[in-house]
Amino acid sequence: MAQAIFIILSLITLGCALVVVTNRNLFHSALYLAFVFVGVAGLYFMLQAEFFAGIQVLIYVGAILTLIIFAIMLSRDLMNPNVRGFNRQWWAAAIVAGLLFVVLAVVLWRAPWPAAPVGEPSADFIAELGQALVSPAYVLPFEVVSILLLAALVGSILIARER
Amino acid sequence: MTLAQIIELLLPQLILLITVLAIFIADLADTRKEKGWAPYLALAGILAALITSSLHWGREVSFLGNMMRVDRFSVFFNGVVLAASALSVLLAISYMRPRTPYRAEFYALLTVVALAMTLAAGASNILMIYLAMESISITSYILVGYLRQDAKANEAAIKYFLYGAATSAMMLYGMSLLFGISGTLDLTGLADFFRAGVPEASRWIAFPAMVLLLAGFGFKTALVPFHQWSPDTYEGAPTPVTAFLSVGPKAAGFAILMRVFITGLPRFYTDWAALLAGISIVTMTLGNLVALRQSNIKRMLAYSSIAHAGYILIGVVCLSLSTTSPFNGVNSAMIYLLAYLFTNVGAFLTVIAFEEATGSTTIADYAGLMKRSPWLAVPMLVFLLSLTGIPSTGGFIGKLFVFGSAIQVQFYLLAIVGIINSAIAAFYYLNVVRYIFFTPAPEQAGPVPVPRPLRWVLAICLIMTFFIGLYPQPFMQLTTGSASLLASL
Numbered sequence: 001m002a003q004a005i006f007i008i009l010s011l012i013t014l015g016c017a018l019v020v021v022t023n024r025n026l027f028h029s030a031l032y033l034a035f036v037f038v039g040v041a042g043l044y045f046m047l048q049a050e051f052f053a054g055i056q057v058l059i060y061v062g063a064i065l066t067l068i069i070f071a072i073m074l075s076r077d078l079m080n081p082n083v084r085g086f087n088r089q090w091w092a093a094a095i096v097a098g099l100l101f102v103v104l105a106v107v108l109w110r111a112p113w114p115a116a117p118v119g120e121p122s123a124d125f126i127a128e129l130g131q132a133l134v135s136p137a138y139v140l141p142f143e144v145v146s147i148l149l150l151a152a153l154v155g156s157i158l159i160a161r162e163r
Numbered sequence: 164m165t166l167a168q169i170i171e172l173l174l175p176q177l178i179l180l181i182t183v184l185a186i187f188i189a190d191l192a193d194t195r196k197e198k199g200w201a202p203y204l205a206l207a208g209i210l211a212a213l214i215t216s217s218l219h220w221g222r223e224v225s226f227l228g229n230m231m232r233v234d235r236f237s238v239f240f241n242g243v244v245l246a247a248s249a250l251s252v253l254l255a256i257s258y259m260r261p262r263t264p265y266r267a268e269f270y271a272l273l274t275v276v277a278l279a280m281t282l283a284a285g286a287s288n289i290l291m292i293y294l295a296m297e298s299i300s301i302t303s304y305i306l307v308g309y310l311r312q313d314a315k316a317n318e319a320a321i322k323y324f325l326y327g328a329a330t331s332a333m334m335l336y337g338m339s340l341l342f343g344i345s346g347t348l349d350l351t352g353l354a355d356f357f358r359a360g361v362p363e364a365s366r367w368i369a370f371p372a373m374v375l376l377l378a379g380f381g382f383k384t385a386l387v388p389f390h391q392w393s394p395d396t397y398e399g400a401p402t403p404v405t406a407f408l409s410v411g412p413k414a415a416g417f418a419i420l421m422r423v424f425i426t427g428l429p430r431f432y433t434d435w436a437a438l439l440a441g442i443s444i445v446t447m448t449l450g451n452l453v454a455l456r457q458s459n460i461k462r463m464l465a466y467s468s469i470a471h472a473g474y475i476l477i478g479v480v481c482l483s484l485s486t487t488s489p490f491n492g493v494n495s496a497m498i499y500l501l502a503y504l505f506t507n508v509g510a511f512l513t514v515i516a517f518e519e520a521t522g523s524t525t526i527a528d529y530a531g532l533m534k535r536s537p538w539l540a541v542p543m544l545v546f547l548l549s550l551t552g553i554p555s556t557g558g559f560i561g562k563l564f565v566f567g568s569a570i571q572v573q574f575y576l577l578a579i580v581g582i583i584n585s586a587i588a589a590f591y592y593l594n595v596v597r598y599i600f601f602t603p604a605p606e607q608a609g610p611v612p613v614p615r616p617l618r619w620v621l622a623i624c625l626i627m628t629f630f631i632g633l634y635p636q637p638f639m640q641l642t643t644g645s646a647s648l649l650a651s652l
Contacts, residue, residue: 103371104336111344111367136164137228140173141294144282147180148298151275154187154268155305161265 006046013039030068037061051126164226172219172226172233175212175241179278182208183271190267198267202256202616205270209249209277216241216281223647225287229349232287236493239645240284240418243500244411248277250508250620251407257614258403258515262310269309273407276302280415287426289338289348292419296334296379299412300327306407307400319399326392327382334379340372341427350427357430369431373438376423383416384472387446394453397465402518405461406511409468410504417472417500421479421493425648432482440480440577447473447584455591460514460526463591467550468507470588474565475499477577481568484649489639490571493646495564498638502549502557502631509546509624512617513539520611526595531604536611540599542625547592549628552585557631560638 016035023029037060044053122128133142170177186204193200216238223234252270259266279298286292304327308320342348344365345356357365381389397405424435450470457463478496485491516539517532518524533540549556562585569578613621631638 107340107367107371113344135228136169137230138290140227140230141290144279144291144294144298147183147275147278148294148301150183151272151298151302151305155272155302158265158268159305159308159311161311 002046006043009039009042009046013043026072027069030065030072033068034061034065037065051129169226172222172224172231175216175219175245176278176281178208178212178215179274179281182212183274183278186267186271186274190271193267196264201267201270202252205274206249206252208274209245209252212277212281213242213245213249216245228288229351230288230291231282231285233285235645235647236418236422237285239497239641240414241281243414243497243504244280244284245277247407247411247414247504247508248273248280250504250623251403251411253616253620254406254508254512254515255401255403256616257519258401262401265309269306272302272305276306276407276411280411283415284418286419287350287422289341289350289353289423289427292423293335293338295415296383296419297331299383299415300331303404303408303412306404307396309404310401313399315399316401317399319396322392323396323400326389330378330382330389333375337372337375337378340368340375344368350423353427354429357428365430369428370434373424373428373431373435377420377438377442380416380420380423381442384413384420384475385469386442386472386476387449387469390446390450390469393469394462394465397468398459398461398524402461402511402515402524405465406508406515409464409507409511410500413468413472414500414504417475417479417496421496422648424479425482425493436480436482439476440574443473443476443480443577444580445473446470446476447581451584451587451591455587457591458526459524460529460595461524463526463595464507464510464514467588467591470584471499471503471507471550473584474562474581475503477565477569477581480577481565481572481574482649483568483572485571488571489643490564490568491643491646491649492568492572493649494639494642495561495568497642497645498564498631498635499561501638501642502561502628505624505627505631506546506549506556506558508620509542509628510550512620512624513543513546516611516613516617519614526598529595529598530602531608532599532611534604535608536613539611539613539621542621543599544596545625545628547596549632551589551592555629555632557628560631560635 013036016032016039019032020029020036023032037056040060041053041056044050044056132138182205185208186201189204190198190201219233220235220238222238223232225232252273255269255273259269263269276299279295279302283292283295283299286295304320304324307323308316310316338348341353345353347353347356357369377386378389380386382392385393397409400408424439428435447470450466450468450473454463454466454470457466475496478492478494478499480492481490481495482492483490514524517529521528532543545556549558552558552562562581566578566581569575569581
């Protein structure tokens with residue numbers, strides 16, 4: 001049962017991902033990207049990472065995809081279906097991507113992955129996650145992300161400002 | 164560890180953060196257009212961070228769950244990246260004033276990059292390293308595309324961003340492989356894990372992971388084949404930002420590269436040394452050969468900067484644990500970066516002053532600069548000779564150290580390729596010298612004015628280039644003492 005769901009989810013995710021990169025209409029690509037994100041969220045769900053599945057949907061579908069669609073609709077000529085999605089180097093890119101896939105597949109296949117997860121996650125692990133974010137070990141990355149966000153906000157306003 | 168101790172160890176970063184916020188707030192409070200105080204506020208913060216970081220010299224501590232380290236290595240690189248930031252602020256004052264009304268934000272963002280680079284110098288956890296690198300990258304994209312009305316700057320920023328996003332995704336995949344197999348993000352934990360055995364696992368994961376990591380590190384340091392962004396970005400970016408990118412983020416990238424490979428993956432030294440040696444040879448050769456054909460001085464310096472990354476990589480490859488010899492590889496890379504910092508900022512300073520006066524970045528337009536402005540032409544000669552590696556300049560000491568470390572570990576091929584490349588490089592550096600000194604100036608060409616902040620930078624760079632070149636002993640002691648990383652090899 002789980003196997004079947006996994007295969008269906010993977011096929012949806014990969015199929016939609018393929019459409020995202022081959023579709024001529026950028027707007028349609030963005031919509032298919034939503035299915036990719038939801039499919040990945042489903043995979044997280046199957047891995048018993050329900051929290052991350054929720055976060056994935058909230059952030060990627062809810063925020064990032066909305067931004068992408070805004071950006072497409074606000075940019076001139078991006079929705080023009082006559083703009084070609086391929087350039088002269090598409091076959092070179094396909095070869096490199098294929099090779100990368102083969103290498104990574106072999107690596108993932110051959111590596112014994114000794115650090116398998118241990119045991120079930122505890123019941124209130126979201127609370128533990130929240131505490132870990134402000135624990136000594138992770139508080140610095142947490143704060144650095146805020147600084148990065150501030151810089152990115154200022155920068156995006158500067159770039160997008162009126163001429 | 165108490166809060167007071169943590170604050171004391173993070174003081175340079177906290178000072179930089181306060182500086183950033185102070186600039187933003189003061190910018191809001193000041194309704195005038197001029198904002199002439201902004202660069203000096205940024206400069207004061209960066210210098211204060213530099214001083215507080217130097218006071219940590221001699222400490223060797225990990226803190227915040229081993230997320231960060233303060234050791235001689237991090238203090239040295241803090242010094243390099245903060246000096247690069249401070250000099251870039253001075254370079255930017257006269258350049259940015261007529262070009263953008265949003266100057267306070269520019270210096271605030273430059274200070275954010277400085278902050279991210281100090282985090283990169285001390286990060287000893289893969290998560291922290293990734294965050295520091297992303298902070299450097301994302302803020303740098305903004306700085307490159309800061310002059311939005313300039314089409315070339317837009318192209319530069321977009322290329323930089325696309326390459327950066329792709330290589331950072333590859334690097335992240337490599338990091339996830341390392342985490343997947345070891346279950347730890349801590350570099351010393353990673354080293355312990357691989358040292359404990361599991362040879363089968365290590366082979367299948369570590370090598371692809373190292374290649375993927377190198378995509379990210381190679382992008383920051385502009386190593387072939389991750390260099391394609393750099394000529395266009397260096398040409399299109401505001402020139403002070405170009406000068407900054409070629410010394411600041413590059414040094415931070417090398418600091419991360421050395422710390423990850425030497426501290427985290429020492430068991431695979433032979434693998435990554437072979438990989439890096441190959442990359443070093445290709446990087447030096449390609450950078451120098453393409454630089455020969457450039458007619459734009461910013462593009463020429465971009466390709467030369469690629470070639471210099473190749474020389475620096477020799478030091479990273481040729482590590483030696485011998486305590487009796489002056490070269491141990493890491494100190495070679497460090498002294499090279501230090502000398503390159505002052506030399507390259509000096510060279511870009513001339514480019515900025517010339518661009519200010521004439522609006523041109525074409526090498527042929529430097530004709531007769533000696534007649535027009537001897538006070539600019541002679542220092543430029545010194546910087547070009549230092550980039551070539553002529554004795555009595557800092558560049559010579561850097562080259563002596565990297566080639567010396569190659570000969571020391573009997574990696575003669577690297578030393579020979581490096582020396583041949585230095586000879587090739589002499590052609591295009593001395594070509595600029597030929598224009599400056601032996602080609603007549605066009606008629607009615609007046610002197611090139613040098614604004615006051617640029618004069619300060621000129622003096623600092625000139626003094627340091629000669630100081631490192633003529634009296635390198637203190638710098639040798641400093642860098643040899645900073646090579647504390649090697650203990651984990």
